[in-house]
Amino acid sequence: MTVRAAPPVGPSGSLGPEELAFQLTALGIRPGDTVLVHASLSAVGRVRGGAGAVVDALLGALGADGTLVVYTQTPDNSDPSRWPVTRGCAVPPSQWPRLRATLPAFDPGRTPSYGVGVLPEEVRTRPGALRSGHPQSSFAALGPGAARITAGHDLNCHLGEESPLARLEEVDARVLLLGVGYSVCTAFHLAEYRVPGRPSREYGCAVADGSGRRWHRYHDVDFDASDFPALGDAYESQPERPVARGPVGAADCRLFDLAPAVAYASKWLVEHRSRWIPGE
Numbered sequence: 001m002t003v004r005a006a007p008p009v010g011p012s013g014s015l016g017p018e019e020l021a022f023q024l025t026a027l028g029i030r031p032g033d034t035v036l037v038h039a040s041l042s043a044v045g046r047v048r049g050g051a052g053a054v055v056d057a058l059l060g061a062l063g064a065d066g067t068l069v070v071y072t073q074t075p076d077n078s079d080p081s082r083w084p085v086t087r088g089c090a091v092p093p094s095q096w097p098r099l100r101a102t103l104p105a106f107d108p109g110r111t112p113s114y115g116v117g118v119l120p121e122e123v124r125t126r127p128g129a130l131r132s133g134h135p136q137s138s139f140a141a142l143g144p145g146a147a148r149i150t151a152g153h154d155l156n157c158h159l160g161e162e163s164p165l166a167r168l169e170e171v172d173a174r175v176l177l178l179g180v181g182y183s184v185c186t187a188f189h190l191a192e193y194r195v196p197g198r199p200s201r202e203y204g205c206a207v208a209d210g211s212g213r214r215w216h217r218y219h220d221v222d223f224d225a226s227d228f229p230a231l232g233d234a235y236e237s238q239p240e241r242p243v244a245r246g247p248v249g250a251a252d253c254r255l256f257d258l259a260p261a262v263a264y265a266s267k268w269l270v271e272h273r274s275r276w277i278p279g280e
Contacts, residue, residue, distance in 0.1 A: 014046040015249050020057030027176075027246040028255050031063030034145050034173040036187065036258065037070055039119045043179025045250035051122040059142065067143030069168065070120040071186050072113035077106050077135050079204035100215050105208035106135035113138075119178075132164050135205040135216070139164040145171060155207065156218040159186060160193035165258075173258045179251030182232025183225055187258050191265035192221050195273060227272060235264050 029035060037058065047053050058068050075086040080096040083089055091099065104111075108131040113120045123129055124140040131140040132153035141149050141164075148171070154162035165187060175187050182188070192198055201222040206215060236243040236254070243256040 014048045015044075015053075016048040017053045017056040017060060020044075020047070020054060020248060021060040023246070023248045024057060024061040024176075027248065027253055028244040029058075029061045029174075029176070030066075031061075032065040033062055034067040034069065034143070034149070034168065034171050035062065035176050036139075036168055036173055037068065037119065037176045037178055038180050038184045038186070039117060039176075039178035040180045040251065041118060043251040044248060047249065051118045054119060055122050055126065062143065065144060067141055067145035067149065068123060069139055069141045069146075069149060069164070069173070070123045071116055072120045072124050072131060072138045072140045073116055073136060074106060074111055074114050074138065075136055076114045077103065077111070077205045082204075100204065100206075103206040103215075105206040105213045106133075106138075107208065108133050108138065113140075134158065134163070135207050136203065137163065155216065156220060158203075158220050158223070159189040160221065163190075165190040169259045169262060175254075175256055175258050175261065177254040178248060179253065182228045182254075185228055185232060185261075187262055188225070188228050188231060188265045189221075189223055191262050191269055192223060194266040195269045198222075227269075231265055231268050231272075234268060235261055238264075 035058070039054070041047070041051055041054060044054065049056070055068070059066070062068060078086040080091050080099045081093070083091060113124060120140060123142055124131060126142055129140050129142050130146040130150045132138045132150040134153045134155065137158040138153065139150060149164045149167045152162065153164060157163050159165050169190065175185065177185065199222040200219045202217060202219055204215060204217045206213060242260060243254050245252065245254055247253065
């Protein structure tokens, strides 16, 4: 087998798309893969071309048959009572009715993502990118699998069986944590839907449909990512070593298959969240 030499690093230690693609391939990304990426570009270090170069590198490693997926959440489109959590600020209750009546409706083509860094925006705004329609928990995708992954995202389901996460599970997608930890691993939220007795709560957001803008209320899982780092460490430490680790630039990265990780997480959460289980 011929081993390709790594491209030279650029001036001042900076990296370009070719060097990054080489490192992504060395980590284990294969042509034709479907990969859900969570990233901290600051962790990668100096990159010639910024976020655009990182996306180019990911697409280069995936090839023409691969599909790149990112989480383009918009939790700022939420009930004003939740803004201390979703926006990091609070408004007086007297203003809540006005805000519910005037908050701009989610537009898949125009509403920017919020709180997930610059990479999702770079993917979302690329020509040919598709985005799912959930007003708080959308995903964007580039590649031949984008339509299947982003279609049919139910308005009342953030990250469950009627979301792109379940479609990613169906197509044997992989997860790349690019300089970030398990605390932001959205795939584990799919496992939360499969825990008996899971708590739920009411959500609210502004949506637009055939009748115009309206305020939509619905119930869904009350998410809790506080134990995801412990869950990820437990998954990674299994004897079969299901997680590949390696550098991309200066970033410590993890790559793993989504479906077995979700299956493991479902069992782990049942064991470690006994407070959710009726009768426990």
